Amino acid sequence: MNASRPLLEVKGLQKWFPLSRGFLQSSRFVRAVNNVDLIMRKGETVGIVGESGCGKSTLGRCILRLIEPTDGEIWFNGTNVSSLSKQAMHKYRRNMQMIFQNPYDTLNPKHRIRKILSEPLIAHRVPKEEHETLMVNILERVGLRKEHLERFPHEFSGGQRQRICIARALILGPELVIADEAVSALDVSIQSQILNLLQDLQEQMGLTYLFISHDLSVVQHISDRVAVMYLGEIVEMGDKQSFFQKPLHPYSQALLSAVPKNDPDENRERIILQGDLPSPTNPPSGCKFHQRCHVAMEKCKTEAPLLKEVEGRQVACHLYA
Amino acid sequence: MKPLLEVDNLCISFGNQATMRHVVENVSFHVHAGESLGIVGESGCGKSITSLAIMRLLGGNSRVSGQIRLNNKELLSLSENQMRTIRGKDTAMIFQDPMTSLNPLLTIGKQIGEVMEQHDNLPRDEVKKCVLELLTRVGIPRADEIYHEYPHRLSGGMRQRVMIAMAIACQPLLLLADEPTTALDVTIQAQILDLLQKIRKENRMALIMITHDLGVVAEVCDRVMVMYAGQVMETADVRTLLRTPMHPYTKALMMSRPQSAKENRRLNTIPGSVPSPEHFPNGCRFAPRCDQVMPICYEKTPALAPAGEGSACRCWLYDENKESKEVLV
Ligand SMILES: Nc1ncnc2c1ncn2[C@@H]1O[C@H](COP(=O)(O)OP(=O)(O)OP(=O)(O)O)[C@@H](O)[C@H]1O
Numbered sequence: 001m002n003a004s005r006p007l008l009e010v011k012g013l014q015k016w017f018p019l020s021r022g023f024l025q026s027s028r029f030v031r032a033v034n035n036v037d038l039i040m041r042k043g044e045t046v047g048i049v050g051e052s053g054c055g056k057s058t059l060g061r062c063i064l065r066l067i068e069p070t071d072g073e074i075w076f077n078g079t080n081v082s083s084l085s086k087q088a089m090h091k092y093r094r095n096m097q098m099i100f101q102n103p104y105d106t107l108n109p110k111h112r113i114r115k116i117l118s119e120p121l122i123a124h125r126v127p128k129e130e131h132e133t134l135m136v137n138i139l140e141r142v143g144l145r146k147e148h149l150e151r152f153p154h155e156f157s158g159g160q161r162q163r164i165c166i167a168r169a170l171i172l173g174p175e176l177v178i179a180d181e182a183v184s185a186l187d188v189s190i191q192s193q194i195l196n197l198l199q200d201l202q203e204q205m206g207l208t209y210l211f212i213s214h215d216l217s218v219v220q221h222i223s224d225r226v227a228v229m230y231l232g233e234i235v236e237m238g239d240k241q242s243f244f245q246k247p248l249h250p251y252s253q254a255l256l257s258a259v260p261k262n263d264p265d266e267n268r269e270r271i272i273l274q275g276d277l278p279s280p281t282n283p284p285s286g287c288k289f290h291q292r293c294h295v296a297m298e299k300c301k302t303e304a305p306l307l308k309e310v311e312g313r314q315v316a317c318h319l320y321a
Numbered sequence: 322m323k324p325l326l327e328v329d330n331l332c333i334s335f336g337n338q339a340t341m342r343h344v345v346e347n348v349s350f351h352v353h354a355g356e357s358l359g360i361v362g363e364s365g366c367g368k369s370i371t372s373l374a375i376m377r378l379l380g381g382n383s384r385v386s387g388q389i390r391l392n393n394k395e396l397l398s399l400s401e402n403q404m405r406t407i408r409g410k411d412t413a414m415i416f417q418d419p420m421t422s423l424n425p426l427l428t429i430g431k432q433i434g435e436v437m438e439q440h441d442n443l444p445r446d447e448v449k450k451c452v453l454e455l456l457t458r459v460g461i462p463r464a465d466e467i468y469h470e471y472p473h474r475l476s477g478g479m480r481q482r483v484m485i486a487m488a489i490a491c492q493p494l495l496l497l498a499d500e501p502t503t504a505l506d507v508t509i510q511a512q513i514l515d516l517l518q519k520i521r522k523e524n525r526m527a528l529i530m531i532t533h534d535l536g537v538v539a540e541v542c543d544r545v546m547v548m549y550a551g552q553v554m555e556t557a558d559v560r561t562l563l564r565t566p567m568h569p570y571t572k573a574l575m576m577s578r579p580q581s582a583k584e585n586r587r588l589n590t591i592p593g594s595v596p597s598p599e600h601f602p603n604g605c606r607f608a609p610r611c612d613q614v615m616p617i618c619y620e621k622t623p624a625l626a627p628a629g630e631g632s633a634c635r636c637w638l639y640d641e642n643k644e645s646k647e648v649l650v
């Protein structure tokens with residue numbers, strides 16, 4: 001096996017949702033994810049940030065093929081999983097799991113934890129005699145106990161429920177975990193417990209995380225690399241330290257400047273973005289960010305910048321041409 | 322000067338005689354015109370029901386006692402009819418979830434217009450003009466188009482701004498904002514906090530900001546009240562609280578933020594979780610999770626004692642007579 005081969009390689013991924021308004025307009029699309037390239041190495045954490053609606057969840061779902069990408073390739077451990085049949089993909093999915101935002105919606109309230117945890121085992125035909133050991137092991141890893149197997153979701157606190165979701169995602173021993181706003185609904189105190197847990201599990205089980213979050217301080221804490229998305233595209237990607245020290249893309253700069261202060265007297269220049277994220281159905285010409293950009297130039301209105309290597313990072317902006 | 326809002330010994334309980342649970346106990350605080358008070362604390366500590374009690378919006382299975390004086394009116398003794406004239410005009414609320422509080426069947430223009438018509442007797446076309454102005458003011462682009470849209474066609478950030486527009490439509494003296502930005506991303510959050518600050522300054526409006534984000538507190542609040550398990554644990558002006566927190570709970574909350582972690586180190590956590598009202602412990606309610614707990618903390622409830630100018634703290638650590646009391650136990 002080639003040691004430097006990435007665990008995951010995404011090439012030119014696209015997801016366009018057709019708009020469902022009448023047949024005459026059926027040629028209109030929501031361009032949720034546009035031409036995304038992404039490489040992840042084993043054991044690393046890549047954080048994805050960006051405004052609501054910029055395509056973070058869609059990207060995560062496409063990688064697992066929970067929804068089918070419109071175009072592009074997904075290579076996992078050297079296999080092109082985007083060309084696999086549904087059945088072959090099902091087998092692969094035990095290596096790639098997702099943790100969702102809201103532990104309340106994703107746990108069936110009528111099922112005991114035993115049933116919730118055994119579902120993935122049954123779906124992947126794990127021999128029945130192994131179930132008990134696997135379930136107890138994973139519960140203990142996430143800080144719960146054997147007796148919790150007989151309880152129902154409502155008997156747990158929010159933090160414990162998120163632990164159960166994590167246990168369910170990890171029970172098959174995946175290599176890649178996509179965490180979609182996995183701690184966003186939790187209190188700071190519970191959030192820090194879960195973040196510590198995710199980091200411990202990563203060390204113990206050699207996990208690779210794609211960590212989607214709109215909370216920049218969380219991403220700053222947990223990631224090795226950060227990718228910033230804007231209107232379906234990655235506009236900046238690079239090493240965490242240098243990104244947070246000196247964001248290069250004007251959108252990244254606005255994003256970081258919007259993080260609330262730690263002290264009322266902290267003096268920080270804030271770049272307030274005007275207006276909302278433009279509609280992904282009808283994206284602006286040129287650079288998609290130009291209408292809201294505080295340093296836009298004439299060129300930005302007509303020419304779309306490509307991702308280019310700048311200061312050891314990838315940035316899509318004409319400023320760095 | 323007399324405060325605009327005076328809440329004294331507010332107690333809230335739920336259930337009937339047999340199943341009665343005291344969820345909020347003896348909460349007191351004042352807010353002056355133009356001032357902003359932050360209420361912080363973990364989920365379930367009683368922040369929302371405290372604000373719902375002020376609006377008199379708690380359901381039938383609740384019992385509320387104490388005093389809530391707004392602008393010299395005792396709200397708890399008003400009839401529902403009198404209360405209706407207070408809501409919107411004197412005090413308004415932005416709720417945690419905008420979708421549940423917007424009527425999906427009414428256009429944005431109609432919803433905001435209705436609030437205005439209820440309180441000010443304006444002619445129709447005047448109302449429309451005011452609504453459009455208001456929408457522009459809360460930063461909604463294409464106000465004249467959005468006026469005719471239905472809530473589900475707007476993004477989360479736009480809905481939240483519509484909620485704010487509705488809340489400030491009649492220029493309330495007091496605005497209660499319950500986690501107004503928690504569901505939003507930082508760029509929209511920054512826009513909305515900016516907007517709330519602007520309105521507060523322009524109208525000398527008082528603001529109660531409920532949040533569990535200490536960054537939001539640093540951003541907009543003059544004073545802060547920290548709640549835990551239905552009680553006030555500490556209050557202080559925002560600088561004092563953030564720079565020199567006293568209560569171990571306040572310190573723990575601040576320390577568990579990702580910003581407080583050293584480079585790539587584990588985050589600090591508060592062990593355990595907030596007890597539910599039927600399991601409130603004896604003594605200090607935070608004692609079982611406190612890293613500075615002493616024997617007395619499990620025995621006796623500490624009082625919320627004054628601690629310097631405008632500050633108060635409920636903790637045995639700061640009680641001078643602690644030694645003698647410890648002997649007593
Ligand atoms: N099933 C779908 N059909 C049509 N459009 C969709 C669908 N799912 C997502 N979209 C659109 O695709 C875009 C990206 O959505 P996505 O959920 O990926 O954003 P996000 O970055 O995860 O946002 P958030 O931070 O709010 O979760 C949005 O404009 C959304 O409205």
Ligand SMILES: Nc1ncnc2c1ncn2[C@@H]1O[C@H](COP(=O)(O)OP(=O)(O)OP(=O)(O)O)[C@@H](O)[C@H]1O
Binds near residue numbers: 362364365367597
């Ligand atoms: N209608 C009700 N009947 C019984 N108990 C209730 C009711 N509403 C709230 N409670 C209880 O009161 C306590 C405080 O609830 P509240 O909603 O005020 O918390 P909060 O501090 O706003 O939390 P969050 O940050 O999650 O919004 C909780 O223990 C809750 O279970």
Ligand SMILES: [Mg+2]
Binds near residue numbers: 056057058180
């Ligand atoms: Mg999402």
Ligand SMILES: [Mg+2]
Binds near residue numbers: 368
């Ligand atoms: Mg609440």
